[in-house]
Amino acid sequence: MHLFLLALILLFPIQTAGSVIEGIVVDAATGVPLSSVQVSVIPVLPRDALRRTSATPSASVTTDESGNFRFPNLQPGHYRVWAVQNGYARREAGSALSGDSGQQTGTVFDLSSGQSIRDVSLRLVRSGSVSGRVVSSTGTPLVGMQMLLLRPRYSEDGRRFLETEATTYTDDHGEYRLSGIGPGYYYAVAREAIRMMPADAMVFFGPNLPEASPGKYPSTYFPGTNDPARASLLQVTPGRDVGGTNLVLTRSNGYHMRGQILEEATGRPPLGVPTSLQFERSLPSATMRPLLVTMERN
Numbered sequence: 001m002h003l004f005l006l007a008l009i010l011l012f013p014i015q016t017a018g019s020v021i022e023g024i025v026v027d028a029a030t031g032v033p034l035s036s037v038q039v040s041v042i043p044v045l046p047r048d049a050l051r052r053t054s055a056t057p058s059a060s061v062t063t064d065e066s067g068n069f070r071f072p073n074l075q076p077g078h079y080r081v082w083a084v085q086n087g088y089a090r091r092e093a094g095s096a097l098s099g100d101s102g103q104q105t106g107t108v109f110d111l112s113s114g115q116s117i118r119d120v121s122l123r124l125v126r127s128g129s130v131s132g133r134v135v136s137s138t139g140t141p142l143v144g145m146q147m148l149l150l151r152p153r154y155s156e157d158g159r160r161f162l163e164t165e166a167t168t169y170t171d172d173h174g175e176y177r178l179s180g181i182g183p184g185y186y187y188a189v190a191r192e193a194i195r196m197m198p199a200d201a202m203v204f205f206g207p208n209l210p211e212a213s214p215g216k217y218p219s220t221y222f223p224g225t226n227d228p229a230r231a232s233l234l235q236v237t238p239g240r241d242v243g244g245t246n247l248v249l250t251r252s253n254g255y256h257m258r259g260q261i262l263e264e265a266t267g268r269p270p271l272g273v274p275t276s277l278q279f280e281r282s283l284p285s286a287t288m289r290p291l292l293v294t295m296e297r298n
Contacts, residue, residue, distance in 0.1 A: 018073030019111035023093070023120025025067045025083050029238070033067025034124060037085040041071050044078040044108050079109045081120060088124040089182030089238075128236040131177040132245035134170050134190050141174025142190075142217070142249060149178050150187040152233075162187065162228075169193065185233040190247045191219040217249040224248055 025037045040060040058079075063069045081093035094107025109117055130149055134142045146169055150162040165186060166178045178188075221231035222245055234242050261273050 019076060019114060020070065020072050020116040020118075021074060021079065021081060021109060021111070021120060022068070022070040022116070022118050023081075023122065025063050025069065025085075025122045025124060028123035028125045033063075033065075034085060034088075035063050035065045035067060037063040037067070037069075037083050037122075037124070039063060039069040039081065039083050039122070041074065041079045041081055044080055074111055076111050076113045076115075079111060080106055081109065081122070083122045083124060085124060087127060089127040089180065091122055091124050091182075093120050093122050125183060126239035127180045127182060128238060129177055129179040129181055129241045130186070130188060130234060130236065130245050131175070131241055131243050132188075132247065134174045134176065134247045134249060136217075137248060137250045141170070141172070143170055143172050143174060144193055145170045145174075145176075145190050145217070145249075146193045147176045147178060148189050148191070149181065150189060151184060152187070181236045183236055183238050185235055187228070187231050188222040188234055188245050188247075189219055189228075189231075190217075190249060192217050216251065218252050220247055220249050222247060 021041060025034045025039065026032060027034055038060055039062070041058055043058050059071055059074070061069050061071065082090060083093075084090050092106030093109075109120075111117065134145050134147070136142055146167060148164055149166045151165045152160060153163050154160055166181060168176050168178055170176045170190075218226050220226055221228055222234065223232050224247060225231055234245065236242055261269060263270055
């Protein structure tokens, strides 16, 4: 008899009710419900698990004509809820703009088995944009330059860093436009587009260095400085374009740097040590110029 009951349990496992998250999406200014908004729930995983898991949303739905959304049959766990709609800034449930940094903090929903969380409200704000033109010191439009919009943020231990909010490239007139930007304060920076090298490419620096390059355009922050500490913040407000964010870039001569890295224990140079060069007065994690150096043993 016991074996018979065990077989039934294995064949027909007990079904537990899934958890539910549901709510509404509205326009923050008018309170009008928004239809056809893409809403996603994203699982919040421990830090060690995040390194092994992609950030793909676990589920996505679109709001109905009344702005309502519903996620049934969710597994127990921790979730964040995001909403995306053209013409509006991407928003996380429970987030609020705080301070001049525009930092957002959202709610982590803790779902137990069979639990329902209702009345989740997402208030979407009209997005703004930043536009302008990038030219050389002679007035020539610079084509294919990468434009980045950086948002100041603070780490858990209070350190300030810059996070990329949006990026695009200048067109054949040197013009650009960064759209879908949420309200807040940002830095605009122009730089040469980074071209990835093949994985098997090697760069060797020997005793006979090549001639200095004719120069490149260094990263330049609005209104026209290579020093991030002297850059000006741009304020983006809902539904407005911050136009005229123009930048003039000046070529700088290239410099070569070489040295020697030794192992403390053996006094011998190790092989393939990655080395980086960072601007001395830059904000923490603001800019980092990687330099690949492949050492050869003596």
